[in-house]
Amino acid sequence: MTCEQAKPRMTDYWSLTLGEAEQKEFSAHLASCEACRSEVSRVGALWQSLDLLPLEEPSGKVRERFYEMLGAYRQGLASAETQPAKRWWTMPAWQMAAAAALLAVGLGAGYVARGNGQPPAEVSQLREEVASMRQLVALSLMQQQSASERLKGVSWSYQVEPSDTEVLNALVTTVNHDPNVNVRLAAVDALRPFTGSPATHLAARNAVVQALPKETAPIVQVALIDFLAELKERNAAPELRRLVSDPDIDSGVRKRAEWALERMQ
Amino acid sequence: MIKRVGIGIGLAALAAVQLGAQEGRQQITMPFRDPSMPRKLIVEGGTGSLTIRGYQGQDALIEYTGREIPGANNRRGGRNDPPDGMHRIGGSRGLDITEENNTVRVNSQGIFGGTARDMVIQVPAQTSVNVKTMFGGIMTIENISGDIEAENFNGQVTINNASGSVVAHSMNGKILVSLDRVAADKSMSFSTFNGDVDVTLPADTKARFKMRTDFGDIFTDFDVKMEANAAPVVEEEKDRKGKSRRRVRVDGTQSGTINGGGPEMQFTTFNGRILIHKK
Amino acid sequence: MAEVSAGQVARLALLFERHHRALFRYFVSMSNHREQAEDLVQEVFFRMLRYRTSYDPAQSFTAWMYQIARNAGVDQVRKRSAVQVVDIDTYVDRRAELVSASAGPEESASRGQDLALLRRAMDQLPEDKREILVLSRFQGMKHEDIAEVLGCEVGTVKVRVYRAIRALEQIYFALEREKVS
Numbered sequence: 001m002t003c004e005q006a007k008p009r010m011t012d013y014w015s016l017t018l019g020e021a022e023q024k025e026f027s028a029h030l031a032s033c034e035a036c037r038s039e040v041s042r043v044g045a046l047w048q049s050l051d052l053l054p055l056e057e058p059s060g061k062v063r064e065r066f067y068e069m070l071g072a073y074r075q076g077l078a079s080a081e082t083q084p085a086k087r088w089w090t091m092p093a094w095q096m097a098a099a100a101a102l103l104a105v106g107l108g109a110g111y112v113a114r115g116n117g118q119p120p121a122e123v124s125q126l127r128e129e130v131a132s133m134r135q136l137v138a139l140s141l142m143q144q145q146s147a148s149e150r151l152k153g154v155s156w157s158y159q160v161e162p163s164d165t166e167v168l169n170a171l172v173t174t175v176n177h178d179p180n181v182n183v184r185l186a187a188v189d190a191l192r193p194f195t196g197s198p199a200t201h202l203a204a205r206n207a208v209v210q211a212l213p214k215e216t217a218p219i220v221q222v223a224l225i226d227f228l229a230e231l232k233e234r235n236a237a238p239e240l241r242r243l244v245s246d247p248d249i250d251s252g253v254r255k256r257a258e259w260a261l262e263r264m265q
Numbered sequence: 266m267i268k269r270v271g272i273g274i275g276l277a278a279l280a281a282v283q284l285g286a287q288e289g290r291q292q293i294t295m296p297f298r299d300p301s302m303p304r305k306l307i308v309e310g311g312t313g314s315l316t317i318r319g320y321q322g323q324d325a326l327i328e329y330t331g332r333e334i335p336g337a338n339n340r341r342g343g344r345n346d347p348p349d350g351m352h353r354i355g356g357s358r359g360l361d362i363t364e365e366n367n368t369v370r371v372n373s374q375g376i377f378g379g380t381a382r383d384m385v386i387q388v389p390a391q392t393s394v395n396v397k398t399m400f401g402g403i404m405t406i407e408n409i410s411g412d413i414e415a416e417n418f419n420g421q422v423t424i425n426n427a428s429g430s431v432v433a434h435s436m437n438g439k440i441l442v443s444l445d446r447v448a449a450d451k452s453m454s455f456s457t458f459n460g461d462v463d464v465t466l467p468a469d470t471k472a473r474f475k476m477r478t479d480f481g482d483i484f485t486d487f488d489v490k491m492e493a494n495a496a497p498v499v500e501e502e503k504d505r506k507g508k509s510r511r512r513v514r515v516d517g518t519q520s521g522t523i524n525g526g527g528p529e530m531q532f533t534t535f536n537g538r539i540l541i542h543k544k
Numbered sequence: 545m546a547e548v549s550a551g552q553v554a555r556l557a558l559l560f561e562r563h564h565r566a567l568f569r570y571f572v573s574m575s576n577h578r579e580q581a582e583d584l585v586q587e588v589f590f591r592m593l594r595y596r597t598s599y600d601p602a603q604s605f606t607a608w609m610y611q612i613a614r615n616a617g618v619d620q621v622r623k624r625s626a627v628q629v630v631d632i633d634t635y636v637d638r639r640a641e642l643v644s645a646s647a648g649p650e651e652s653a654s655r656g657q658d659l660a661l662l663r664r665a666m667d668q669l670p671e672d673k674r675e676i677l678v679l680s681r682f683q684g685m686k687h688e689d690i691a692e693v694l695g696c697e698v699g700t701v702k703v704r705v706y707r708a709i710r711a712l713e714q715i716y717f718a719l720e721r722e723k724v725s
């Protein structure tokens with residue numbers, strides 16, 4: 001290998017992306033060439049130090065606007081299934097563009113549907129897309145730093161199919177681990193639809209039973225107790241009895257636990 | 266990359282420390298590294314009152330006053346007590362202030378030596394604020410246009426002139442919030458166990474309310490379009506003397522929209538009332 | 545990304561979560577203008593949605609994304625200038641006008657490198673060199689993908705990356721000497 005051939009391979013060498021054979025040749029050249037050896041170490045240090053430059057972070061607006069755009073797309077989708085959208089003049093221009101882009105697809109599908117009276121394959125496919133899009137939106141919002149965003153993620157979860165175990169799991173994680181009381185409170189409520197689906201009702205019930213002993217905020221404890229009473233969830237009875245007899249527990253919570261036990265009889 | 270100010274250790278390094286006339290009154294300036302990037306203030310712990318205020322400047326200004334808590338904690342002659350004829354003008358009181366990635370963190374721990382700390386923190390209005398205290402008194406947050414997350418175990422939470430989003434909780438205190446402006450797509454939530462939830466919103470706010478109170482009423486001067494509710498539940502329960510009686514419960518959460526609806530706002534209290542005012 | 549073109553719009557959210565930060569950093573590196581960079585990120589994802597059928601599953605997704613990104617950047621400049629035809633070189637040159645005083649001196653970091661100086665050296669690097677360095681070093685793109693974005697041979701990309709880092713080195717040491725004297 002000559003110096004001219006070695007130089008363009010240096011960045012690969014620093015990034016550890018040289019092939020095995022190339023790596024051998026390159027090392028052999030370095031061993032015999034003082035100039036390249038010193039260049040590799042000097043410029044290599046600079047190459048590595050680029051890692052230390054602070055990274056720019058986008059503001060939260062970028063994400064908001066992106067999901068608004070998807071939302072507009074979804075809205076356009078819904079109206080394409082029935083009638084052309086009604087209130088488009090109220091939408092910002094780019095939202096309208098997004099919805100219009102959709103309509104090009106959606107309307108076409110709608111005409112096919114009316115034409116032959118068959119269930120429109122395209123429309124149902126689009127409906128599936130929208131379902132998994134909602135799932136992604138809910139999942140990604142529930143992982144945000146800001147409590148307001150996570151609340152938004154929790155309310156998105158009402159829009160997924162109640163058989164969606166991924167979203168259920170995310171909600172359960174939120175109920176058990178979210179540092180914010182208000183977010184946990186909202187997530188407890190959001191578990192409700194999942195207790196009605198055959199695919200998820202067991203997991204959802206268990207989640208409520210298991211969350212109660214971990215919870216320390218009275219307002220969330222009460223929400224969990226009410227939920228258990230509503231489900232008549234006998235498995236929670238030992239924990240409810242413990243709450244009733246624990247003098248350190250808020251008296252309002254104790255009374256509510258007592259009431260729940262009676263209601264389960 | 267962390268700037269750290271340990272009171273009593275790093276004081277000399279700071280240009281902006283002032284010792285006030287009052288005992289233990291100090292002011293500390295902590296700059297945000299990059300004024301062009303989103304800022305965040307995190308406050309944890311704290312024993313006295315806490316005020317966070319948006320202002321025109323660029324830095325976080327932390328001002329605090331120590332005061333003695335009357336009671337058993339003040340054992341005379343302890344290491345933390347002033348010797349006879351002397352008074353405290355400073356020292357390490359478990360206050361830790363750091364800046365990292367444009368986040369200023371104020372950590373005020375415990376009630377060492379029986380001193381409460383009344384603290385006023387000023388930050389640029391466009392700062393996200395996240396405050397959590399266990400033993401604090403009144404918490405006040407004013408003129409903040411970033412996202413606010415506030416949790417006060419014992420005391421009232423007062424938020425004035427907010428124009429970002431608010432997520433607030435108190436266990437025993439009232440939640441008193443006034444918003445100047447409501448962003449079109451922010452979810453908010455206000456909750457307390459034992460206090461009232463009292464929230465003032467601009468008249469043109471578009472929102473969907475989810476409201477729940479177990480032992481209080483809900484009042485508003487907004488024109489709320491209520492959504493169909495679960496039917497009231499008639500329950501048998503026992504009164505204090507063990508006799509059974511009937512009780513009608515409108516179970517769970519009630520929902521409604523204002524101005525055609527919008528992002529969700531949740532209002533929850535167990536023992537208090539919910540008041541939603543039109544500004 | 546193959547799924548996007550097959551109509552799985554939902555995947556776009558996943559792709560957004562995965563790539564929007566890198567894309568944002570690319571635009572900031574190229575224009576030094578945060579707001580404009582955010583607009584452009586939005587624009588790129590909108591174009592992906594609109595042109596998703598044009599995506600060839602045989603192609604690298606990252607390469608496709610940066611092709612869209614470069615076009616969006618060019619269009620942005622075209623919109624703002626009276627000149628009708630703008631090529632990519634004009635787009636990257638435009639950055640020179642937009643460069644503002646960059647952030648104050650960074651604290652000097654470990655490994656003896658002065659980051660403030662490094663940042664300034666990056667800013668002074670000619671635009672085409674900065675772009676290729678950003679793509680290969682910050683965005684972690686493979687040389688093959690960069691070749692696809694820039695429309696040249698892989699060998700050419702390697703040579704250009706090498707020249708870019710050497711140019712950065714010269715600027716960096718020039719600045720350092722300036723500082724010392």
Ligand SMILES: [Zn+2]
Binds near residue numbers: 002003029033036037
């Ligand atoms: Zn050589």
